Amino acid sequence: MRALLQRVSTATVTVEGETVGQCGPGLLILVCAMPGDDAGTARALATKISKLRLFKDAAGKMNLSILQTEGSALVVSQFTLAADTSRGNRPGFSGAASPDMAEQLYLQFSDDLRDLGIPTETGQFGADMSVSLTNDGPVTIWLDTDAP
Template sequence: MRALLQRVSEARVDVAGQTVGQSSAGLLIFVCAMPGDDTGTAESLALKISKLRLFKDEAGKMNLSILQTGGSALVVSQFTLAADTSRGNRPGFSGAAGPAEAEMLYLHFAQSLSNLGIETETGTFGADMAVSLVNDGPVTIWLDTNAA
């Protein structure tokens, strides 16, 4: 799975003008399931994210996790994280998992975060979403479960 994390002071996702998910201080997480990913991959990624020290401590150093700060998460599916730009000028997305598998893994990932004690909301899988955020820092982290 691939994930792009943004530390935010707030974030929300709207579909057709209606807010479907939001987060206060915490993380906006764009996630993409890849071929070969399974529920274990989703759970491992959620656990990794829950422990990443991306939030400032009292000394101003990034030394606290989302669990330690009580932050929330907004999880948004984004198949474009699988973009292949190696040929031509139009990205290819054949490296993303198929829609049915991707939706199941996306929802399992979000539930895994919630099961770890992180208040979690989501966007709407496959919808045309408008995502709004205030990036805190800015802090943006790229994770790929297949990276060595």
């Protein structure tokens, strides 16, 4: 799985003008399931994110996790994280998991974050969503479960 984390003071996702999910302060997590990912991959990614020290301590250093700060998360499915731009000018997305598998893993990942104690809301899988955020820092982190 791939994820793009953005430390936010607030984030909101809307579908057709209706707010379907929000968080803050915490993390906006854009997530993409890839072929070969499974429930274990989703759990490992959620566990990694729960422990990442991305939040400031009293000295102003990034030394605290989302759990330690009692932050929340907004998870939005983002198949475009699988974009292949190696040929031509139009990205290809065949590297993303099939929609059925991707939705299942997206929901599993969100549930795993909740199970770890992180209040988590989501976007709407497959919908045309508008995401609004105030990036704190800015802090933006890329994670790929296949990366060494």
